[in-house]
Amino acid sequence: MNKKILISLSVISVVAAVAVGGTIAYFSNTETSAGNIxxxxxxxxxxxxxxxxxxxxxxxxxxxxxxxxTSNIVTGTASGTDPVAFPHAAVLVSTPYNLRWTAIIDxxxxxxxxxxxxxxxxxxxxxYTFEKTFDWYxxxxxxxxxxxxxxxxxxxxWLNGVKIAENTSEYGYESGHxxxxxxxxxxxxxxxxxxxxxNWKQTNGTWQTNPGGLLYRLIIGGNCQDDYFKTNCQLxxxxxxxxxxxxxxxxxxxxxxxxxxxxxHNAGNDAWVCMGLLNKVDNENGVNQSEIAxxxxxxxxxxxxxxxxxxxxxKDTDKDGLYELGESPVGSYGFDELNRIAINDSVTGxxxxxxxxxxxxxxxxxxxxxxxxxxxxxxxxxSSSSYNIAQTDSxxxxxxxxxxxxxxxLDFTCVQIPS
Ligand SMILES: [Ca+2]
Ligand SMILES: [Ca+2]
Ligand SMILES: [Ca+2]
Ligand SMILES: [Ca+2]
Numbered sequence: 001m002n003k004k005i006l007i008s009l010s011v012i013s014v015v016a017a018v019a020v021g022g023t024i025a026y027f028s029n030t031e032t033s034a035g036n037i038x039x040x041x042x043x044x045x046x047x048x049x050x051x052x053x054x055x056x057x058x059x060x061x062x063x064x065x066x067x068x069x070t071s072n073i074v075t076g077t078a079s080g081t082d083p084v085a086f087p088h089a090a091v092l093v094s095t096p097y098n099l100r101w102t103a104i105i106d107x108x109x110x111x112x113x114x115x116x117x118x119x120x121x122x123x124x125x126x127x128y129t130f131e132k133t134f135d136w137y138x139x140x141x142x143x144x145x146x147x148x149x150x151x152x153x154x155x156x157x158w159l160n161g162v163k164i165a166e167n168t169s170e171y172g173y174e175s176g177h178x179x180x181x182x183x184x185x186x187x188x189x190x191x192x193x194x195x196x197x198x199n200w201k202q203t204n205g206t207w208q209t210n211p212g213g214l215l216y217r218l219i220i221g222g223n224c225q226d227d228y229f230k231t232n233c234q235l236x237x238x239x240x241x242x243x244x245x246x247x248x249x250x251x252x253x254x255x256x257x258x259x260x261x262x263x264x265h266n267a268g269n270d271a272w273v274c275m276g277l278l279n280k281v282d283n284e285n286g287v288n289q290s291e292i293a294x295x296x297x298x299x300x301x302x303x304x305x306x307x308x309x310x311x312x313x314x315k316d317t318d319k320d321g322l323y324e325l326g327e328s329p330v331g332s333y334g335f336d337e338l339n340r341i342a343i344n345d346s347v348t349g350x351x352x353x354x355x356x357x358x359x360x361x362x363x364x365x366x367x368x369x370x371x372x373x374x375x376x377x378x379x380x381x382x383s384s385s386s387y388n389i390a391q392t393d394s395x396x397x398x399x400x401x402x403x404x405x406x407x408x409x410l411d412f413t414c415v416q417i418p419s
Contacts, residue, residue: 044268045403048238049246050137050189051261051321059233060138063222067108068215073131074113075194080126082113090130091115093213101213102175103150108217116207123205130195130214136186137235144221147181151197152213155179158194160187170200173213186220190237193218238265246399252305254382257367259321264343264360270353270406272346273360274414276339277397282306285392294388303393309335310371312378316363323363323376330362332373335395342414353406
């Protein structure tokens, strides 16, 4: 049997009353036993995180700062002769060929599809399209906008498929002729910026006399001040996880609680799905008098935070972060025991695998203290002095989602995953 496995990891970093950094990991793994039944296709799980609250405060985007650099993508051209297949990363213009390129934007670099501009593209009218995406969640009101675009020669700026501004000047590369955009209709979720840059033909032009180029910086100024949660929480659209964190708190107190909505998108074959924590680390970070009074050991190095963090998971069908009638519970867990949780496996229900192309929406409610779920009401009680044992402690872990094909694998259970 040919079996493909993908595991996505993301970090939990929760700290009681001390700040600490986290590490991040992602890996995918393919296991193959060759020569038997061949099953085409693969398992590809994508994960998004579109809603988070902490003590009733919503996570939202604080700021955006993007520039022309090699993370911009060249998506296509009109009559240009870039020999590399699209899409591909934009390249830095290695030499400021044209002394008239007086536009300077802090932090931004001149980019183009090729370096240097091809011979044909310097002598003919050509247009290249550069693309960059950014996420925005929450209100845009109260933010500031700075958006300046330099171009050689003219440029159209598009946002989410709509042209929002253009610079028709041949001299977009001069400081006095750059394009300044003062209004941006940002959408919730992922926004796509496109720059359609036209290099104007010059008879017998060369890469020295007639290069093409794009230079820009977009800053949407924050409105989160120094709120740790707001400036450190992250929301994102459907993606393979790399460095995203679902949890990042630096000053937890008993009775603190929060909600996360996580969506799993199955972009591959029908699959079983499990989740859990790996690489759990409980740090003591010293033992104070309150901890000792609560029963901690003065010489302890292993903290007690994960034992005192509780979690309830349910299938949040309407992805609103509220546990409502008709939505199925997955279960209640301590963070210290959270591993190999069955979201969809052969014992969670008949035919309960996650179909190809389908989504699963999970709601998570965590509590520092004693969590109870009664009917649709979830409470968090941190009033016991026993929680003092976790003062100054910290907890880090990787949150993983595991997908395994369900076809020809009907008896799979999440407890089969190596822990
Ligand atoms: Ca030019
Ligand atoms: Ca401690
Ligand atoms: Ca709901
Ligand atoms: Ca402790």
